[in-house]
Amino acid sequence: MIETQGLGKTYGRGLYALRDLTLKVDKGEFVFLTGPSGAGKSTLLRLLLLQERPTEGDVIVGGRNLARLTRNEVQAYRRTVGFVFQDFKLITTKTIFENVSFALRVLGQPIEQQRRRTYQVLKWVGLQHRLNAFPEELSGGEQQRVAIARALVNEPHLILADEPTGNLDPDLSLEIMNLFRDINASGTTVVVATHDRELIKWVGRRVVQLEHGRLAGAEAAS
Amino acid sequence: MNSVGYAFEEAWVSLKRAGRSAAISVGTIAIAFVALGGFLLISVNVQRTIDGWLQSAELSVYLTDEATDEDRAALERYLQAQPVVVSVEYISKQRALERFRTDFPELTDVAASLADNPFPGSLEVRLRPGSAAADQADELETSVSGRPGVADVRYDRKWLERLLALVAGGRIAGAIVAGILMLGAAFTVAAVVRLSLHTRRDEIDIMQLVGAPFSFIRGPSVVEGLLIGGAGATLALILVWVLYVLLGRTLGTEATAMVGIGGMRFLGWSQTFLMLGSGLGVGAAAGALASRAVK
Numbered sequence: 001m002i003e004t005q006g007l008g009k010t011y012g013r014g015l016y017a018l019r020d021l022t023l024k025v026d027k028g029e030f031v032f033l034t035g036p037s038g039a040g041k042s043t044l045l046r047l048l049l050l051q052e053r054p055t056e057g058d059v060i061v062g063g064r065n066l067a068r069l070t071r072n073e074v075q076a077y078r079r080t081v082g083f084v085f086q087d088f089k090l091i092t093t094k095t096i097f098e099n100v101s102f103a104l105r106v107l108g109q110p111i112e113q114q115r116r117r118t119y120q121v122l123k124w125v126g127l128q129h130r131l132n133a134f135p136e137e138l139s140g141g142e143q144q145r146v147a148i149a150r151a152l153v154n155e156p157h158l159i160l161a162d163e164p165t166g167n168l169d170p171d172l173s174l175e176i177m178n179l180f181r182d183i184n185a186s187g188t189t190v191v192v193a194t195h196d197r198e199l200i201k202w203v204g205r206r207v208v209q210l211e212h213g214r215l216a217g218a219e220a221a222s
Numbered sequence: 223m224n225s226v227g228y229a230f231e232e233a234w235v236s237l238k239r240a241g242r243s244a245a246i247s248v249g250t251i252a253i254a255f256v257a258l259g260g261f262l263l264i265s266v267n268v269q270r271t272i273d274g275w276l277q278s279a280e281l282s283v284y285l286t287d288e289a290t291d292e293d294r295a296a297l298e299r300y301l302q303a304q305p306v307v308v309s310v311e312y313i314s315k316q317r318a319l320e321r322f323r324t325d326f327p328e329l330t331d332v333a334a335s336l337a338d339n340p341f342p343g344s345l346e347v348r349l350r351p352g353s354a355a356a357d358q359a360d361e362l363e364t365s366v367s368g369r370p371g372v373a374d375v376r377y378d379r380k381w382l383e384r385l386l387a388l389v390a391g392g393r394i395a396g397a398i399v400a401g402i403l404m405l406g407a408a409f410t411v412a413a414v415v416r417l418s419l420h421t422r423r424d425e426i427d428i429m430q431l432v433g434a435p436f437s438f439i440r441g442p443s444v445v446e447g448l449l450i451g452g453a454g455a456t457l458a459l460i461l462v463w464v465l466y467v468l469l470g471r472t473l474g475t476e477a478t479a480m481v482g483i484g485g486m487r488f489l490g491w492s493q494t495f496l497m498l499g500s501g502l503g504v505g506a507a508a509g510a511l512a513s514r515a516v517k
Contacts, residue, residue: 049431071436078433091425102425106434108224154432 001027001158001189002048006057009043009213017043018213021057025191027157030184032200033193035210041193044210045162048191049083050074062157079107082151082159082188086166088143090135090150096122097131100150107154121149125179141172148179159183161192165199177203229441236418236446243414244450250410251454252461254403255501259462261396262493263469267486268389275382281347281359281366282376287315289343289371297369301347306358308348315343342373404504411450411508415443419515443513444506451505455498463488 002025009018018040025031033041046052047059050066059066062080069077090099101118109117122128125145135143144164151159161180165173177192177199184190194200200207209217237244283301285294294312301310313321318341323330349359363377419426422442429439466488489497 051431075430075433075435078431081433083431089424089428089431091428102428103432105228106429106432106438108228108435108438150432 001025001029001062002191003060004044004057005060007044007047007054007059008056009040009047009052010055016213018047018054021210021213021215023208023215025189027189028184028187030181030190030203030205031192032203032205032207033191033210034195034197034200034207035216036195038212039210040213041195041210042162043213045160045191045193048158048160049081050077079154080157082154082156084144084147084151084159084161084164086163088135088140088147088167090143090146092135095132095134096127096138096146099135099146100153103150103153117153118149121153122146124152125149139172140167141175144168144172144176145179148176148183152183156188158189158191161190163194164192165194165196170198173199174202225435225437225441228438229445232422232442233445233449236422236442237449239421240414240418243417247407247410247414247450248453248457251407251451251501251505252457254400254407255455255458255497256461256465257403258400258500259458259489259493259497260465261393261400262489262497263462263466263486265389265393265396266489266493270487272382272386272389276379276386280378281349281363282378283345283347283366283372284374284376285343285345285371286373287342289373293369293371294343294345297345297366297371300369301345301362301366304358304362306350306362308350311346311348313344313346315339315341318342318344404500407454408504408508408511411447411505412512414450415446415509415512416515418446419443419512440510440513444509447505447507447509447512448502449505451501451503451508452498453501454505455501458501459489459494459497 002023004021004023007018007021007023008016010016021040021044033044035041043052047054047066048061050069054067061077064077066074066077091102094102097118100122101114104114104117119128119131122131125148127142127145127149130138130142135146138146144167148164151161159180164180165176168176173196180190180192181203207217208215283297285297298310298312301307316339319333319339322341323333347362359377359379363375366372367375426439466486470486
Protein backbone atom coordinates (compact mmCIF):
# COMPACT_ATOMS: atom_id res chain seq x y z
CA MET A 1 0.00 0.00 0.00
CA ILE A 2 2.72 2.46 1.06
CA GLU A 3 6.35 2.27 0.07
CA THR A 4 9.03 4.88 0.63
CA GLN A 5 12.54 4.62 -0.80
CA GLY A 6 15.38 6.82 0.38
CA LEU A 7 12.83 9.40 1.41
CA GLY A 8 14.19 12.71 2.65
CA LYS A 9 12.75 16.07 3.56
CA THR A 10 14.88 19.08 4.31
CA TYR A 11 13.74 22.48 5.59
CA GLY A 12 15.88 25.55 5.12
CA ARG A 13 19.61 24.91 4.90
CA GLY A 14 20.21 21.28 5.64
CA LEU A 15 17.71 20.89 8.46
CA TYR A 16 16.60 17.30 7.97
CA ALA A 17 13.08 16.31 9.05
CA LEU A 18 13.38 12.92 7.35
CA ARG A 19 16.49 11.24 6.08
CA ASP A 20 16.90 8.20 3.83
CA LEU A 21 13.66 6.58 5.03
CA THR A 22 12.79 3.27 3.43
CA LEU A 23 9.54 1.79 4.68
CA LYS A 24 6.78 -0.53 3.55
CA VAL A 25 3.19 -0.74 4.80
CA ASP A 26 1.02 -3.52 3.40
CA LYS A 27 -2.55 -3.14 2.32
CA GLY A 28 -4.94 -3.59 5.26
CA GLU A 29 -2.17 -3.11 7.82
CA PHE A 30 -2.44 -1.02 11.01
CA VAL A 31 0.83 0.79 11.73
CA PHE A 32 1.86 3.15 14.49
CA LEU A 33 4.47 5.80 13.77
CA THR A 34 6.13 6.74 16.99
CA GLY A 35 9.09 8.63 18.31
CA PRO A 36 9.88 11.81 20.22
CA SER A 37 8.80 15.27 19.07
CA GLY A 38 10.72 16.26 15.94
CA ALA A 39 11.36 12.63 14.97
CA GLY A 40 9.61 13.13 11.61
CA LYS A 41 6.23 11.46 12.24
CA SER A 42 4.11 14.42 11.16
CA THR A 43 6.44 15.18 8.25
CA LEU A 44 5.98 11.64 6.94
CA LEU A 45 2.19 12.00 7.20
CA ARG A 46 2.30 15.37 5.43
CA LEU A 47 4.31 13.78 2.62
CA LEU A 48 1.78 10.93 2.43
CA LEU A 49 -1.05 13.45 2.24
CA LEU A 50 0.93 15.49 -0.27
CA GLN A 51 0.72 18.62 1.82
CA GLU A 52 4.43 18.77 1.12
CA ARG A 53 6.76 17.26 -1.47
CA PRO A 54 9.88 15.27 -0.56
CA THR A 55 13.29 16.77 -1.26
CA GLU A 56 14.69 13.33 -2.08
CA GLY A 57 13.51 9.78 -2.62
CA ASP A 58 10.12 8.42 -3.60
CA VAL A 59 6.76 7.87 -1.92
CA ILE A 60 4.64 5.25 -3.61
CA VAL A 61 1.04 4.79 -2.47
CA GLY A 62 -1.23 2.26 -4.13
CA GLY A 63 1.32 1.88 -6.92
CA ARG A 64 1.44 5.63 -7.67
CA ASN A 65 4.59 7.67 -7.21
CA LEU A 66 3.28 10.74 -5.41
CA ALA A 67 6.16 12.92 -6.58
CA ARG A 68 4.94 12.62 -10.15
CA LEU A 69 1.32 13.59 -9.58
CA THR A 70 -0.01 16.76 -11.16
CA ARG A 71 -2.11 19.18 -9.12
CA ASN A 72 -5.37 17.66 -10.33
CA GLU A 73 -4.03 14.15 -9.73
CA VAL A 74 -3.09 15.18 -6.19
CA GLN A 75 -6.73 16.09 -5.54
CA ALA A 76 -7.90 12.78 -7.05
CA TYR A 77 -5.37 10.92 -4.86
CA ARG A 78 -6.55 12.69 -1.71
CA ARG A 79 -10.07 11.41 -2.36
CA THR A 80 -8.72 7.93 -1.61
CA VAL A 81 -7.15 9.00 1.70
CA GLY A 82 -8.88 9.93 4.95
CA PHE A 83 -7.12 12.18 7.47
CA VAL A 84 -7.53 12.83 11.16
CA PHE A 85 -5.61 15.54 13.03
CA GLN A 86 -4.97 16.27 16.66
CA ASP A 87 -6.86 19.60 16.42
CA PHE A 88 -9.84 17.94 14.64
CA LYS A 89 -9.96 20.59 11.86
CA LEU A 90 -13.72 20.99 11.96
CA ILE A 91 -15.48 24.01 10.46
CA THR A 92 -16.93 25.83 13.45
CA THR A 93 -19.70 27.55 11.45
CA LYS A 94 -21.11 24.26 10.19
CA THR A 95 -23.10 21.63 12.06
CA ILE A 96 -21.75 18.15 12.68
CA PHE A 97 -23.82 16.80 9.81
CA GLU A 98 -22.61 19.58 7.48
CA ASN A 99 -18.99 19.06 8.49
CA VAL A 100 -19.15 15.43 7.46
CA SER A 101 -21.34 15.82 4.38
CA PHE A 102 -19.10 18.71 3.26
CA ALA A 103 -16.47 16.15 2.21
CA LEU A 104 -19.01 14.58 -0.16
CA ARG A 105 -20.57 17.85 -1.20
CA VAL A 106 -17.33 19.28 -2.57
CA LEU A 107 -16.91 16.13 -4.61
CA GLY A 108 -20.22 16.90 -6.29
CA GLN A 109 -22.09 13.87 -4.98
CA PRO A 110 -25.92 13.85 -5.20
CA ILE A 111 -27.64 15.28 -2.11
CA GLU A 112 -29.53 12.09 -1.28
CA GLN A 113 -26.32 10.09 -1.37
CA GLN A 114 -24.59 12.71 0.80
CA ARG A 115 -27.37 12.52 3.40
CA ARG A 116 -27.53 8.75 3.48
CA ARG A 117 -23.79 8.20 3.73
CA THR A 118 -23.26 11.02 6.26
CA TYR A 119 -25.95 9.63 8.55
CA GLN A 120 -24.46 6.15 8.15
CA VAL A 121 -20.95 7.17 9.29
CA LEU A 122 -22.19 9.46 12.05
CA LYS A 123 -24.26 6.57 13.35
CA TRP A 124 -21.21 4.33 13.12
CA VAL A 125 -19.18 6.69 15.34
CA GLY A 126 -22.16 6.98 17.70
CA LEU A 127 -23.12 10.61 16.99
CA GLN A 128 -26.43 10.16 15.21
CA HIS A 129 -28.14 12.08 18.03
CA ARG A 130 -25.90 15.19 17.60
CA LEU A 131 -26.40 15.85 13.89
CA ASN A 132 -27.41 19.49 14.30
CA ALA A 133 -24.93 20.39 17.01
CA PHE A 134 -21.99 22.68 16.26
CA PRO A 135 -18.41 21.51 16.99
CA GLU A 136 -18.04 23.83 19.97
CA GLU A 137 -21.01 22.14 21.63
CA LEU A 138 -19.21 18.78 21.62
CA SER A 139 -16.55 17.28 23.88
CA GLY A 140 -13.04 16.67 22.52
CA GLY A 141 -13.76 12.96 22.06
CA GLU A 142 -16.97 13.69 20.20
CA GLN A 143 -15.21 16.22 17.96
CA GLN A 144 -12.56 13.67 17.13
CA ARG A 145 -15.29 11.13 16.30
CA VAL A 146 -16.76 13.69 13.90
CA ALA A 147 -13.32 14.07 12.30
CA ILE A 148 -13.09 10.29 11.97
CA ALA A 149 -16.57 10.17 10.43
CA ARG A 150 -15.49 12.80 7.91
CA ALA A 151 -12.34 10.80 7.13
CA LEU A 152 -14.47 7.70 6.53
CA VAL A 153 -17.38 9.21 4.65
CA ASN A 154 -15.62 8.96 1.32
CA GLU A 155 -14.72 5.27 1.91
CA PRO A 156 -10.94 5.77 1.65
CA HIS A 157 -8.39 2.98 1.18
CA LEU A 158 -6.02 4.64 3.62
CA ILE A 159 -6.53 6.55 6.88
CA LEU A 160 -3.76 8.82 8.15
CA ALA A 161 -4.03 10.11 11.71
CA ASP A 162 -1.62 12.57 13.27
CA GLU A 163 -1.71 12.44 17.08
CA PRO A 164 -5.48 11.80 17.01
CA THR A 165 -5.62 11.38 20.80
CA GLY A 166 -3.23 14.20 21.66
CA ASN A 167 -6.02 16.38 23.05
CA LEU A 168 -8.00 13.58 24.73
CA ASP A 169 -7.95 11.91 28.14
CA PRO A 170 -6.93 8.19 28.36
CA ASP A 171 -10.49 6.79 28.32
CA LEU A 172 -11.46 8.80 25.26
CA SER A 173 -8.14 7.89 23.62
CA LEU A 174 -8.97 4.19 23.98
CA GLU A 175 -12.42 4.85 22.56
CA ILE A 176 -10.89 6.56 19.51
CA MET A 177 -8.33 3.76 19.08
CA ASN A 178 -11.16 1.24 19.12
CA LEU A 179 -12.72 3.10 16.23
CA PHE A 180 -9.44 2.91 14.30
CA ARG A 181 -9.24 -0.81 15.03
CA ASP A 182 -12.76 -1.27 13.68
CA ILE A 183 -11.92 0.76 10.59
CA ASN A 184 -8.86 -1.40 10.02
CA ALA A 185 -10.91 -4.57 10.55
CA SER A 186 -12.99 -3.59 7.53
CA GLY A 187 -9.83 -3.70 5.37
CA THR A 188 -8.74 -0.06 5.41
CA THR A 189 -5.02 0.59 5.91
CA VAL A 190 -4.47 2.77 8.99
CA VAL A 191 -1.35 4.75 9.86
CA VAL A 192 -1.43 6.52 13.21
CA ALA A 193 1.31 8.83 14.44
CA THR A 194 1.47 9.00 18.23
CA HIS A 195 4.00 9.20 21.03
CA ASP A 196 1.60 7.54 23.50
CA ARG A 197 3.40 4.25 24.33
CA GLU A 198 0.55 3.01 26.53
CA LEU A 199 -1.89 3.32 23.70
CA ILE A 200 0.43 1.53 21.29
CA LYS A 201 0.87 -1.29 23.78
CA TRP A 202 -2.88 -1.51 24.32
CA VAL A 203 -3.71 -1.72 20.61
CA GLY A 204 -0.78 -4.04 19.96
CA ARG A 205 0.03 -3.51 16.30
CA ARG A 206 3.17 -2.95 14.22
CA VAL A 207 5.26 -0.01 15.41
CA VAL A 208 7.56 2.06 13.24
CA GLN A 209 9.88 4.10 15.40
CA LEU A 210 11.49 7.27 14.10
CA GLU A 211 14.34 9.26 15.59
CA HIS A 212 15.91 12.35 14.06
CA GLY A 213 14.12 11.59 10.80
CA ARG A 214 15.47 8.03 10.52
CA LEU A 215 14.13 4.60 11.30
CA ALA A 216 15.02 3.37 14.78
CA GLY A 217 14.38 0.31 16.93
CA ALA A 218 13.36 -3.08 15.54
CA GLU A 219 12.36 -1.70 12.11
CA ALA A 220 15.83 -0.20 11.63
CA ALA A 221 17.50 -3.44 12.63
CA SER A 222 15.41 -5.50 10.20
CA MET B 223 -24.95 19.86 -6.12
CA ASN B 224 -22.55 20.78 -8.89
CA SER B 225 -19.60 23.14 -8.58
CA VAL B 226 -21.52 26.07 -10.15
CA GLY B 227 -24.37 25.86 -7.65
CA TYR B 228 -21.91 25.47 -4.80
CA ALA B 229 -19.83 28.41 -6.07
CA PHE B 230 -22.86 30.73 -6.22
CA GLU B 231 -24.09 29.67 -2.80
CA GLU B 232 -20.69 30.12 -1.14
CA ALA B 233 -20.01 33.40 -2.97
CA TRP B 234 -23.32 34.82 -1.78
CA VAL B 235 -22.62 33.83 1.83
CA SER B 236 -19.14 35.27 1.53
CA LEU B 237 -20.40 38.59 0.12
CA LYS B 238 -22.94 38.91 2.90
CA ARG B 239 -20.18 38.24 5.39
CA ALA B 240 -17.87 40.78 3.70
CA GLY B 241 -20.64 43.44 3.96
CA ARG B 242 -19.08 46.87 3.85
CA SER B 243 -15.89 45.90 2.03
CA ALA B 244 -17.97 44.21 -0.69
CA ALA B 245 -20.13 47.36 -0.94
CA ILE B 246 -17.00 49.52 -1.29
CA SER B 247 -15.77 47.19 -4.00
CA VAL B 248 -19.09 47.42 -5.88
CA GLY B 249 -18.87 51.23 -5.55
CA THR B 250 -15.33 51.30 -6.93
CA ILE B 251 -16.35 49.17 -9.91
CA ALA B 252 -19.38 51.46 -10.41
CA ILE B 253 -17.19 54.58 -10.46
CA ALA B 254 -14.90 53.04 -13.07
CA PHE B 255 -17.87 51.98 -15.16
CA VAL B 256 -19.63 55.35 -14.84
CA ALA B 257 -16.50 56.80 -16.46
CA LEU B 258 -16.72 54.16 -19.19
CA GLY B 259 -20.49 54.57 -19.60
CA GLY B 260 -20.35 58.37 -19.58
CA PHE B 261 -17.62 58.27 -22.17
CA LEU B 262 -19.65 55.79 -24.27
CA LEU B 263 -22.78 57.95 -23.93
CA ILE B 264 -21.00 61.11 -25.08
CA SER B 265 -19.00 59.29 -27.73
CA VAL B 266 -22.06 57.56 -29.21
CA ASN B 267 -24.08 60.78 -29.34
CA VAL B 268 -21.25 62.89 -30.77
CA GLN B 269 -20.59 60.20 -33.37
CA ARG B 270 -24.28 60.04 -34.27
CA THR B 271 -24.45 63.83 -34.62
CA ILE B 272 -21.37 63.96 -36.83
CA ASP B 273 -22.67 61.07 -38.91
CA GLY B 274 -25.90 63.03 -39.37
CA TRP B 275 -23.95 66.09 -40.42
CA LEU B 276 -21.85 64.00 -42.78
CA GLN B 277 -24.99 62.59 -44.38
CA SER B 278 -26.19 66.10 -45.12
CA ALA B 279 -22.78 67.51 -46.03
CA GLU B 280 -22.97 70.37 -48.47
CA LEU B 281 -20.65 72.06 -50.86
CA SER B 282 -21.13 75.85 -50.70
CA VAL B 283 -19.98 77.75 -53.79
CA TYR B 284 -19.74 81.46 -52.99
CA LEU B 285 -20.11 83.82 -55.92
CA THR B 286 -18.25 87.06 -56.54
CA ASP B 287 -20.33 90.24 -56.57
CA GLU B 288 -19.31 90.60 -60.22
CA ALA B 289 -20.66 87.18 -61.25
CA THR B 290 -23.22 87.52 -64.04
CA ASP B 291 -26.46 85.58 -64.40
CA GLU B 292 -24.81 83.66 -67.25
CA ASP B 293 -21.86 82.73 -65.02
CA ARG B 294 -24.31 81.48 -62.38
CA ALA B 295 -26.43 79.55 -64.88
CA ALA B 296 -23.35 77.90 -66.40
CA LEU B 297 -22.14 76.98 -62.97
CA GLU B 298 -25.52 75.49 -62.01
CA ARG B 299 -25.59 73.45 -65.23
CA TYR B 300 -22.07 72.22 -64.60
CA LEU B 301 -22.87 71.21 -61.04
CA GLN B 302 -26.14 69.48 -61.89
CA ALA B 303 -24.31 67.39 -64.49
CA GLN B 304 -22.08 65.88 -61.79
CA PRO B 305 -23.17 62.39 -60.59
CA VAL B 306 -22.27 63.22 -56.97
CA VAL B 307 -24.67 66.17 -56.90
CA VAL B 308 -28.24 65.64 -55.65
CA SER B 309 -29.51 69.21 -55.93
CA VAL B 310 -28.34 72.79 -56.39
CA GLU B 311 -30.05 75.76 -54.74
CA TYR B 312 -29.23 79.39 -55.41
CA ILE B 313 -29.12 81.66 -52.36
CA SER B 314 -29.10 85.29 -53.38
CA LYS B 315 -27.27 88.02 -51.44
CA GLN B 316 -30.63 89.28 -50.14
CA ARG B 317 -31.73 85.80 -48.97
CA ALA B 318 -28.39 85.27 -47.26
CA LEU B 319 -28.94 88.50 -45.30
CA GLU B 320 -32.48 87.44 -44.36
CA ARG B 321 -31.20 84.09 -43.17
CA PHE B 322 -28.65 85.82 -40.98
CA ARG B 323 -31.38 87.98 -39.44
CA THR B 324 -33.55 84.93 -38.76
CA ASP B 325 -30.76 82.76 -37.35
CA PHE B 326 -29.18 85.50 -35.23
CA PRO B 327 -31.98 87.91 -34.21
CA GLU B 328 -29.81 89.40 -31.43
CA LEU B 329 -27.42 90.66 -34.15
CA THR B 330 -30.16 92.35 -36.24
CA ASP B 331 -28.91 95.81 -35.24
CA VAL B 332 -25.42 95.00 -36.47
CA ALA B 333 -26.81 93.84 -39.82
CA ALA B 334 -28.97 96.99 -40.10
CA SER B 335 -26.02 99.27 -39.41
CA LEU B 336 -24.17 98.02 -42.47
CA ALA B 337 -24.37 100.27 -45.51
CA ASP B 338 -24.02 97.41 -47.98
CA ASN B 339 -25.13 93.80 -47.81
CA PRO B 340 -21.84 91.97 -47.00
CA PHE B 341 -23.20 88.47 -47.65
CA PRO B 342 -22.24 86.89 -50.94
CA GLY B 343 -24.66 85.01 -53.18
CA SER B 344 -24.01 81.29 -53.22
CA LEU B 345 -24.98 77.94 -54.65
CA GLU B 346 -25.73 75.32 -51.99
CA VAL B 347 -24.96 71.94 -53.42
CA ARG B 348 -26.46 68.81 -51.71
CA LEU B 349 -24.24 65.82 -52.23
CA ARG B 350 -24.87 62.11 -52.31
CA PRO B 351 -23.94 60.52 -48.95
CA GLY B 352 -21.27 57.86 -48.69
CA SER B 353 -17.51 57.58 -48.75
CA ALA B 354 -17.28 57.09 -52.53
CA ALA B 355 -19.14 60.34 -53.03
CA ALA B 356 -16.67 62.06 -50.69
CA ASP B 357 -13.79 61.50 -53.12
CA GLN B 358 -15.87 62.80 -56.04
CA ALA B 359 -16.86 65.82 -53.96
CA ASP B 360 -13.17 66.57 -53.34
CA GLU B 361 -12.57 66.57 -57.10
CA LEU B 362 -15.65 68.71 -57.65
CA GLU B 363 -14.42 71.26 -55.10
CA THR B 364 -11.15 71.62 -57.00
CA SER B 365 -12.77 71.82 -60.43
CA VAL B 366 -15.38 74.41 -59.35
CA SER B 367 -12.86 76.67 -57.64
CA GLY B 368 -11.37 77.91 -60.89
CA ARG B 369 -14.61 78.60 -62.76
CA PRO B 370 -15.74 82.15 -63.65
CA GLY B 371 -17.80 83.94 -60.96
CA VAL B 372 -16.60 81.71 -58.10
CA ALA B 373 -15.15 83.54 -55.07
CA ASP B 374 -14.70 80.60 -52.72
CA VAL B 375 -15.76 76.98 -52.19
CA ARG B 376 -16.46 75.50 -48.74
CA TYR B 377 -16.88 71.81 -48.24
CA ASP B 378 -18.43 70.79 -44.84
CA ARG B 379 -17.02 67.29 -44.90
CA LYS B 380 -13.45 68.49 -44.43
CA TRP B 381 -13.96 70.05 -41.02
CA LEU B 382 -16.32 67.22 -40.07
CA GLU B 383 -13.57 64.77 -40.85
CA ARG B 384 -11.18 66.77 -38.70
CA LEU B 385 -13.82 66.68 -35.97
CA LEU B 386 -14.14 62.92 -36.44
CA ALA B 387 -10.37 62.54 -36.04
CA LEU B 388 -10.62 64.55 -32.82
CA VAL B 389 -13.46 62.34 -31.60
CA ALA B 390 -11.42 59.22 -32.43
CA GLY B 391 -8.52 60.65 -30.41
CA GLY B 392 -10.90 61.40 -27.55
CA ARG B 393 -12.23 57.87 -27.78
CA ILE B 394 -8.74 56.40 -27.40
CA ALA B 395 -7.98 58.72 -24.47
CA GLY B 396 -11.33 57.82 -22.88
CA ALA B 397 -10.67 54.11 -23.36
CA ILE B 398 -7.26 54.46 -21.71
CA VAL B 399 -8.72 56.34 -18.73
CA ALA B 400 -11.56 53.78 -18.43
CA GLY B 401 -9.01 50.95 -18.70
CA ILE B 402 -6.87 52.40 -15.90
CA LEU B 403 -9.95 52.89 -13.70
CA MET B 404 -11.08 49.34 -14.41
CA LEU B 405 -7.64 48.01 -13.53
CA GLY B 406 -7.87 49.85 -10.21
CA ALA B 407 -11.35 48.47 -9.68
CA ALA B 408 -10.12 44.96 -10.48
CA PHE B 409 -7.45 45.26 -7.78
CA THR B 410 -10.13 46.30 -5.28
CA VAL B 411 -12.26 43.29 -6.20
CA ALA B 412 -9.21 41.04 -5.90
CA ALA B 413 -8.48 42.46 -2.44
CA VAL B 414 -12.04 41.75 -1.27
CA VAL B 415 -11.89 38.21 -2.68
CA ARG B 416 -8.52 37.64 -0.99
CA LEU B 417 -10.08 38.78 2.26
CA SER B 418 -12.93 36.30 1.96
CA LEU B 419 -10.45 33.57 1.00
CA HIS B 420 -8.72 34.33 4.27
CA THR B 421 -12.05 34.09 6.13
CA ARG B 422 -12.77 30.75 4.48
CA ARG B 423 -9.22 29.49 5.06
CA ASP B 424 -10.22 26.56 7.31
CA GLU B 425 -12.89 25.47 4.87
CA ILE B 426 -10.46 25.69 1.95
CA ASP B 427 -7.82 23.69 3.85
CA ILE B 428 -10.35 20.92 4.41
CA MET B 429 -11.55 21.07 0.82
CA GLN B 430 -7.96 20.58 -0.31
CA LEU B 431 -7.44 17.70 2.09
CA VAL B 432 -10.56 15.84 0.99
CA GLY B 433 -9.48 16.22 -2.62
CA ALA B 434 -12.13 18.68 -3.80
CA PRO B 435 -11.64 19.62 -7.46
CA PHE B 436 -10.15 23.08 -8.05
CA SER B 437 -13.44 24.17 -9.61
CA PHE B 438 -15.01 23.72 -6.15
CA ILE B 439 -12.13 25.36 -4.32
CA ARG B 440 -11.68 28.37 -6.58
CA GLY B 441 -15.19 28.64 -8.01
CA PRO B 442 -16.66 30.72 -5.15
CA SER B 443 -13.89 33.32 -5.53
CA VAL B 444 -14.50 33.65 -9.27
CA VAL B 445 -18.26 33.95 -8.71
CA GLU B 446 -17.70 36.46 -5.91
CA GLY B 447 -15.71 38.64 -8.30
CA LEU B 448 -18.33 38.08 -10.99
CA LEU B 449 -21.14 39.23 -8.68
CA ILE B 450 -19.21 42.30 -7.50
CA GLY B 451 -18.34 43.23 -11.10
CA GLY B 452 -21.90 42.64 -12.32
CA ALA B 453 -23.40 44.65 -9.45
CA GLY B 454 -20.91 47.47 -10.03
CA ALA B 455 -21.62 47.61 -13.76
CA THR B 456 -25.40 47.54 -13.16
CA LEU B 457 -25.11 50.37 -10.64
CA ALA B 458 -22.98 52.28 -13.15
CA LEU B 459 -25.61 51.80 -15.88
CA ILE B 460 -28.25 53.27 -13.56
CA LEU B 461 -25.98 56.24 -12.77
CA VAL B 462 -25.23 56.78 -16.47
CA TRP B 463 -28.97 56.74 -17.17
CA VAL B 464 -29.42 59.44 -14.50
CA LEU B 465 -26.59 61.40 -16.14
CA TYR B 466 -28.32 60.99 -19.49
CA VAL B 467 -31.62 62.32 -18.13
CA LEU B 468 -29.87 65.26 -16.44
CA LEU B 469 -27.85 66.09 -19.59
CA GLY B 470 -30.99 65.93 -21.71
CA ARG B 471 -32.71 68.38 -19.35
CA THR B 472 -29.69 70.69 -19.19
CA LEU B 473 -29.18 70.83 -22.95
CA GLY B 474 -32.91 71.09 -23.63
CA THR B 475 -34.66 70.26 -26.86
CA GLU B 476 -33.89 73.64 -28.45
CA ALA B 477 -30.15 73.28 -28.04
CA THR B 478 -30.15 69.74 -29.35
CA ALA B 479 -32.36 70.73 -32.28
CA MET B 480 -30.04 73.64 -33.14
CA VAL B 481 -27.06 71.35 -33.60
CA GLY B 482 -29.31 68.98 -35.47
CA ILE B 483 -29.01 65.91 -33.24
CA GLY B 484 -32.71 65.60 -32.55
CA GLY B 485 -32.18 64.93 -28.84
CA MET B 486 -29.68 62.66 -27.05
CA ARG B 487 -30.06 58.93 -27.10
CA PHE B 488 -29.19 56.46 -24.34
CA LEU B 489 -26.68 53.68 -24.88
CA GLY B 490 -27.73 51.03 -27.35
CA TRP B 491 -28.03 47.34 -26.49
CA SER B 492 -24.50 46.65 -27.69
CA GLN B 493 -22.99 49.33 -25.41
CA THR B 494 -25.18 48.19 -22.48
CA PHE B 495 -24.07 44.59 -22.94
CA LEU B 496 -20.49 45.77 -23.37
CA MET B 497 -20.64 47.48 -19.98
CA LEU B 498 -22.35 44.57 -18.24
CA GLY B 499 -20.04 42.05 -19.91
CA SER B 500 -16.96 44.07 -19.00
CA GLY B 501 -18.14 44.35 -15.39
CA LEU B 502 -18.73 40.62 -15.13
CA GLY B 503 -15.48 39.88 -16.96
CA VAL B 504 -13.31 42.23 -14.90
CA GLY B 505 -14.85 40.93 -11.67
CA ALA B 506 -14.47 37.27 -12.61
CA ALA B 507 -10.90 37.81 -13.79
CA ALA B 508 -10.02 39.60 -10.55
CA GLY B 509 -11.66 36.79 -8.55
CA ALA B 510 -9.81 34.15 -10.55
CA LEU B 511 -6.55 35.98 -10.06
CA ALA B 512 -7.10 36.27 -6.31
CA SER B 513 -8.08 32.59 -6.07
CA ARG B 514 -4.70 31.61 -7.49
CA ALA B 515 -3.44 32.13 -3.95
CA VAL B 516 -4.98 28.70 -3.26
CA LYS B 517 -2.31 26.24 -4.31
